[in-house]
Amino acid sequence: MGSTVSSVLKRSDSFSDDDESVKSTTSSQRTEAECTSENGCLSIVVLGASGDLAKKKTFPALFNLFKQGFIQENEVQIFGYARTKLSDDELRNRIRGHLKSGNVESSEFSNIVTKFLKMIKYVSGSYDDKAGFVLLDEKISEHEARRGSHEGSSRRLFYLALPPSVYPPVCEMIQHFCMNKSDQGGWTRVVVEKPFGKDLASSEELSSQLGELFDEKQLYRIDHYLGKELVQNLLVLRFANRLFLPLWNRDNIDNIQIVFREDFGTEGRGGYFDEYGIIRDIIQNHLLQVLCLVAMEKPISLSPENIRDEKVKVLHSVLPIEDEDVVLGQYEGYKDDPTVSKNSNTPTFATVVLRVQNERWEGVPFILKAGKALNSRKAEIRIQFKDVPGDIFRSKKQGRNEFVIRLQPSEAMYMKLTVKRPGLEMSTVLSEMDLSYKQRYQEVPIPEAYERLILDTIRGDQQHFVRRDELKAAWEIFTPLLHRIDDGELKPIPYKVGSRGPDEADKLLAKAGYVQTHGYVWAPPTQ
Ligand code: BG6
Numbered sequence: 001m002g003s004t005v006s007s008v009l010k011r012s013d014s015f016s017d018d019d020e021s022v023k024s025t026t027s028s029q030r031t032e033a034e035c036t037s038e039n040g041c042l043s044i045v046v047l048g049a050s051g052d053l054a055k056k057k058t059f060p061a062l063f064n065l066f067k068q069g070f071i072q073e074n075e076v077q078i079f080g081y082a083r084t085k086l087s088d089d090e091l092r093n094r095i096r097g098h099l100k101s102g103n104v105e106s107s108e109f110s111n112i113v114t115k116f117l118k119m120i121k122y123v124s125g126s127y128d129d130k131a132g133f134v135l136l137d138e139k140i141s142e143h144e145a146r147r148g149s150h151e152g153s154s155r156r157l158f159y160l161a162l163p164p165s166v167y168p169p170v171c172e173m174i175q176h177f178c179m180n181k182s183d184q185g186g187w188t189r190v191v192v193e194k195p196f197g198k199d200l201a202s203s204e205e206l207s208s209q210l211g212e213l214f215d216e217k218q219l220y221r222i223d224h225y226l227g228k229e230l231v232q233n234l235l236v237l238r239f240a241n242r243l244f245l246p247l248w249n250r251d252n253i254d255n256i257q258i259v260f261r262e263d264f265g266t267e268g269r270g271g272y273f274d275e276y277g278i279i280r281d282i283i284q285n286h287l288l289q290v291l292c293l294v295a296m297e298k299p300i301s302l303s304p305e306n307i308r309d310e311k312v313k314v315l316h317s318v319l320p321i322e323d324e325d326v327v328l329g330q331y332e333g334y335k336d337d338p339t340v341s342k343n344s345n346t347p348t349f350a351t352v353v354l355r356v357q358n359e360r361w362e363g364v365p366f367i368l369k370a371g372k373a374l375n376s377r378k379a380e381i382r383i384q385f386k387d388v389p390g391d392i393f394r395s396k397k398q399g400r401n402e403f404v405i406r407l408q409p410s411e412a413m414y415m416k417l418t419v420k421r422p423g424l425e426m427s428t429v430l431s432e433m434d435l436s437y438k439q440r441y442q443e444v445p446i447p448e449a450y451e452r453l454i455l456d457t458i459r460g461d462q463q464h465f466v467r468r469d470e471l472k473a474a475w476e477i478f479t480p481l482l483h484r485i486d487d488g489e490l491k492p493i494p495y496k497v498g499s500r501g502p503d504e505a506d507k508l509l510a511k512a513g514y515v516q517t518h519g520y521v522w523a524p525p526t527q
Pocket residue numbers: 224262281282379
């Protein structure tokens with residue numbers, strides 16, 4: 001499509017194509033008066049601006065929003081804040097190489113990059129000292145004054161691209177020195193990301209420290225899996241399609257797998273990873289969030305609170321994890337990383353079977369599987385249906401019906417079906433109905449998770465963020481198991497780099513009822 005900035009700038013703040021009032025508002029028609037009356041000027045502050053997360057994820061996400069016209073030069077100022085002494089240009093140069101052109105023509109790209117980088121200013125200061133935050137507040141206030149933003153209507157978004165150990169002092173500084181008044185529609189919002197503690201007690205401690213400083217409405221806990229296109233599609237898929245309503249339960253579904261695989265190891269993050277392990281890194285948050293969306297009941301509305309209420313109910317219905325429902329693994333060579341302890345007991349692979357004890361799901365195992373240094377990279381949800389009763393085609397040998405939602409890469413949904421093998425003979429073959437996004441939505445670039453979540457934060461939509469009680473319930477499920485691993489009572493089984501993980505994990509899968517289809521491979525369409 002060759003989308004250019006001038007064409008995308010016409011995009012409105014709304015997702016709706018039908019809203020005529022919105023359609024007719026182009027960026028050039030949006031005035032500063034508009035920016036100050038209903039919505040005061042927006043300042044986005046990236047704390048930890050010189051770090052990896054900021055460079056690789058936060059600034060590129062902001063750039064993509066800028067490229068598409070969701071944040072605009074005449075309204076928004078972006079501030080980077082960190083301890084390192086840097087000039088504005090030094091920070092901009094660090095960010096530049098991480099910005100991607102996407103579908104913007106190369107002739108326009110450098111122009112857009114220049115405009116975007118100009119929006120960024122840098123403030124240096126420490127994370128627990130008044131002086132830096134007073135200076136930051138002055139800079140933000142100057143920007144607001146320049147834009148004529150009324151006190152009380154300004155919007156301040158603080159993105160903490162920082163280790164959680166400094167969340168409490170940073171939040172305290174923001175609360176004391178950088179808040180704006182909110183009496184005319186303004187706000188202050190704080191975005192934080194995992195790890196939120198290491199177990200129930202430490203997470204609760206962090207939650208109460210932050211809770212004393214900010215209301216739940218001001219806190220945006222990112223789980224970036226909630227920003228992925230096909231995860232966001234789950235509610236629509238489940239509740240806007242009559243087809244699925246009668247099928248989505250224990251009467252028809254035999255087992256559900258939620259799988260995360262990476263074909264590389266800890267890659268320079270060994271120090272962090274060794275403290276946390278695959279369950280804290282992936283399963284307790286990303287995969288469990290996906291489980292909630294797969295298993296939850298229909299919310300009474302699409303309001304973030306109604307949706308999150310239903311997710312919490314799922315978490316509260318999960319039974320305690322039994323040892324026999326867990327297989328842990330550690331890839332060979334993991335401990336060669338000098339930042340990893342020589343006698344590390346940290347799992348880099350885990351399969352955990354969860355049981356959701358409610359009317360819809362009793363007896364259906366939810367198999368959560370995650371691993372590093374495996375033979376492929378993908379994340380998917382695999383819903384396997386029960387065998388057909390009284391099967392006259394003897395098609396059982398062909399495999400069961402499966403509905404697969406491929407979260408990444410090659411986003412897709414496909415339904416594995418048994419069909420008549422084309423030709424003169426009457427025999428059956430396993431095939432699929434395939435909705436591959438690249439092929440079906442060729443014109444639409446799939447947004448990055450961070451991009452969408454930052455936009456949600458600006459819009460004040462907490463639907464795709466983790467609420468405090470959700471976080472607590474998630475830790476309640478995994479803390480006993482994690483403590484047993486930390487204490488060395490459960491040990492990971494070694495597995496080869498580039499393998500499927502320990503054989504024991506496949507055995508657990510089979511025990512849980514999963515029937516693997518041999519000889520069938522789904523290949524994403526090439527065009
Ligand atoms: C992060 C984990 O949350 O998610 C990483 O800390 C992991 O270990 C990453 O690599 C995977 O994210 P994605 O979006 O590439 O699947």
